[in-house]
Amino acid sequence: MTNKDARTPASVEDEKSEEAGKSIGWHKAYIAGTRPDLRVPVRQVHLTNGQSVTLYDTSGPYTDPLVDTDVRRGLSPLRENWIIARGDTEEYAGRPVRPEDDGIKHTSPRGGLRNLDAVFPGRPRQPRRGREGQAVTQLAYARRGEITPEMEYVAIRENVAPEVVREEIAAGRAVLPANVNHPEIEPMIIGKRFLVKVNANIGNSAVTSSIEEEVEKMTWATRWGADTVMDLSTGRNIHTTREWVLRNSPVPIGTVPLYQALEKVDGRAEELTWEIYKDTVIEQAEQGVDYMTVHAGVRLAYVPLTANRKTGIVSRGGSIMAAWCLAHHKESFLYENFEELCEILAAYDVTYSLGDGLRPGSIADANDEAQFAELRTLGELNRIAKRFNVQTMIEGPGHVPMHKIKENIDLQQEICDEAPFYTLGPLTTDVAPAYDHITSGIGAAMIAWWGTAMLCYVTPKEHLGLPNRDDVKTGVITYKIAAHAADLAKGHPGAQEWDDALSDARFEFRWEDQFNLALDPDTAREFHDETLPAEPAKTAHFCSMCGPKFCSMKISQDIRREHGGTRTEIEEGMALKSKEFAASGNRVYLPIAD
């Protein structure tokens, strides 16, 4: 797959014309930082009125026609020199990759050999970690008062002062997920003082999907605005799939190590051990996973609290840990070994995403005892992680009716010292399978307005099956809408400029600008052309929705033209001009063809 494949025909076309010097559509631009190797990508939209609008861009080098990407080679390691220059990390041999890492048993009827064709062919690399286990995290640097290149990068991206970024990270109110083994990423930040972010889940299951599909889903998701991607693969080739995704991802990658650990014990939860889990975390940290979901809050004593629930435990990780706790009648090995886990994560700068294993899976179970008992434990674990300088965010629900949403963010912020909240939806009703991107998009917009820092998308396939390419796009677009609606409601500086630019284009019938400024230019153009395909329609002062006679914006413009643009002009002008206006037999619409 080349970078062309990762883009839609429309955008390819736009960039071609951009190269040809025409200023239509959009093109990739870069904002320079204080050092030559610090260039922050933006999406520059060129308007037909000569102005241009700059938008946040998550699509990576794939949308830069001057960069020739190749998924077999991987992206260039943008941050490598920054990491080396800090001098606090070292390369080492690393853990040998075994067939079991890809879920292949020597005993397997399919034979014990790994699928060597699938092994990532890119440049050989050795893993890197902090010298003598010291914390090499952005949190440690921020606390020391250092503004790293990564911090400067996100400051430019968010259009704030670098010191604001450092402060928010140092206070634990924001995280900058950036594993020292994932130098390919374009740094981004997650925190309530910054733009609301969106995560897209990909990943094959035992039932379906392949490596190629997952890599394509990742580039496709970031093409439409995903700020991070979680690889939730649970099938075969789990290690190799992750390698391909990491080496080609311009955004931070998150995982749930427990899934791979369970594969290593053939799905027998009770056979899980701290050693197997730890080995898996190191395996993934060496590959470059930027943040990991850890369900350490599912404690033995909380499991009975779910007994009277309508839908029990709906988190995969939560149910696995609950089964383990009951099988051994022991406290969770994740909770028991949390400090050692902190030391490991600190050595690679892997960010915690403390999982909500007991989140409600139905309206009936929202905000119950089990959910909030776990949240209090997450608050306790958050404090421990901070002692080890590990960046931490907290995961949230789930299924929650609108009137119970605010309590979730308020409690989380209080209990977890304002650590970034990372929520799935919440879904505001259970009755619409096949439309849960919408049932959850409603809750997502609200909870983000109230302070959630990152939203985990939900696709139309939620509860029904594995999302395909179209579902991924629909999920991302829906959640970008929720995130931007929240940025507006929070009064985020500059957020409204985008809306204003599009509304100006709409009022002035600059159709091409309206399309190019849209979250999804392709579909906007396509919908318009369905009923008015002709080129003239692109300059027409109406569309098929109301037709020429009834276009209110056209009438509004006539009023301004006839009576002057400003309020006083209209007030003064009204009396004088009304006569001649009537006399002019002015028609308030363009005559129809017939």
Add this chain to the structure above:
Amino acid sequence: MTNKDARTPASVEDEKSEEAGKSIGWHKAYIAGTRPDLRVPVRQVHLTNGQSVTLYDTSGPYTDPLVDTDVRRGLSPLRENWIIARGDTEEYAGRPVRPEDDGIKHTSPRGGLRNLDAVFPGRPRQPRRGREGQAVTQLAYARRGEITPEMEYVAIRENVAPEVVREEIAAGRAVLPANVNHPEIEPMIIGKRFLVKVNANIGNSAVTSSIEEEVEKMTWATRWGADTVMDLSTGRNIHTTREWVLRNSPVPIGTVPLYQALEKVDGRAEELTWEIYKDTVIEQAEQGVDYMTVHAGVRLAYVPLTANRKTGIVSRGGSIMAAWCLAHHKESFLYENFEELCEILAAYDVTYSLGDGLRPGSIADANDEAQFAELRTLGELNRIAKRFNVQTMIEGPGHVPMHKIKENIDLQQEICDEAPFYTLGPLTTDVAPAYDHITSGIGAAMIAWWGTAMLCYVTPKEHLGLPNRDDVKTGVITYKIAAHAADLAKGHPGAQEWDDALSDARFEFRWEDQFNLALDPDTAREFHDETLPAEPAKTAHFCSMCGPKFCSMKISQDIRREHGGTRTEIEEGMALKSKEFAASGNRVYLPIAD
């Protein structure tokens, strides 16, 4: 078109099997009232566990296999005897229908003859109105303490006492739109104490669409849950299209008479007169239009307030009236003649939908001076309408960021004496043309939670073109989600039963029940089958989303089976059973095929 066409294959199939005595899928049932001719339709969903769930049904006789409908004949006049029995109305010759009513000019190059094929062929009828102009409105009856059959009907539908319905109507907090010339409707109520309702707009424009399409869109919209339908046709055959829609509609029909009036003056706003408008209102009232949008709040003095707006006036009706006011430098003829208009509407029981002609069309214009100046006038007009016993609801915006939504409903309720609020969205951002069903669904759910009584849907084609059949379905489903999410958040009695039934089915892997309980069973089934088509998958304890090993609900069920169902059982059982559980070598998942 027969009733078969109005339904999807799935529901036809379900009803067939229902007739065959199998209790799968759903079928149409009726709840009897105190009189034999009062039967309230419900959607009875039969679950595989023997239980059944009763849902509100808007689809009309089209989904009753025992009723043979025919759009050329129209629906049977359910309410006719109730209206006659009241003895306060009389039939009369009525106003002759002219070619101009269908937008056909004698001077037209296409010739002066009306398209006689298009004339509705159903039973001949004379219009009916209140004797010597007395108010024959549900408001008048409610104030007199009468509980009409219509009120009893909606009481059964909403599962409340008839007296509650009468009280809310009498207080002006709810409306029951039911023109005496539209006896075909199944009565419904709009008010904040009742289920949140959804309106779907249909209507051809000068550019596209036909009579057949509009009738089909109406039955299609009600099939998916539209509670009312507005016919916003602006093209040719406007009168005839409306006749077909009315005679075949089981739900109240709303219109904007101003659109047809403008057609009668060939689109020249300044040539509009009170006489032409009044003639159009009577024409439509005689046909049976149940509620009319009247933009009487757009006063001359308010027009200049829109001069500095980003998107001016975006309401068709609002811009037309503004153009008229400026052309003549006169106060709006709708405002000036409002009392006479009240007398007309009272004689047919046409409900006012006082239009928000100055609603904001962009985030930048939300909650501005022009918008709230008009709202105060609507409050004044609402009081006048009540003096004439005319039922009244108030229309609301528009484009509003989340943090400015609540002010809209709070102000409206205060200024308009709690008259039902009927809002379009609001859209919470301007940046997503082609996804405005979602940008607005977010705002719709929130404002409905806070008290809006009816939501006007927005389709994916908003701002881009005229919606087709698929867009209508997507718009209705999205708004049913918003409405139900609001019913849940308001704690509406019984609202959560639907969610609980679906979540129970989900937790127990009753896939068919999950599909049949879904807002859109067809799409839910289709999405599931995309990845796991086989019949066995319908009983499998997992889906392709997580696969068998990682199905949290499966694991949850195992836990309950192994450790007892209730909380105490688990607590007591935990210690004892943990050993044998481990010994049993229990696998927490179903083994995969391989």
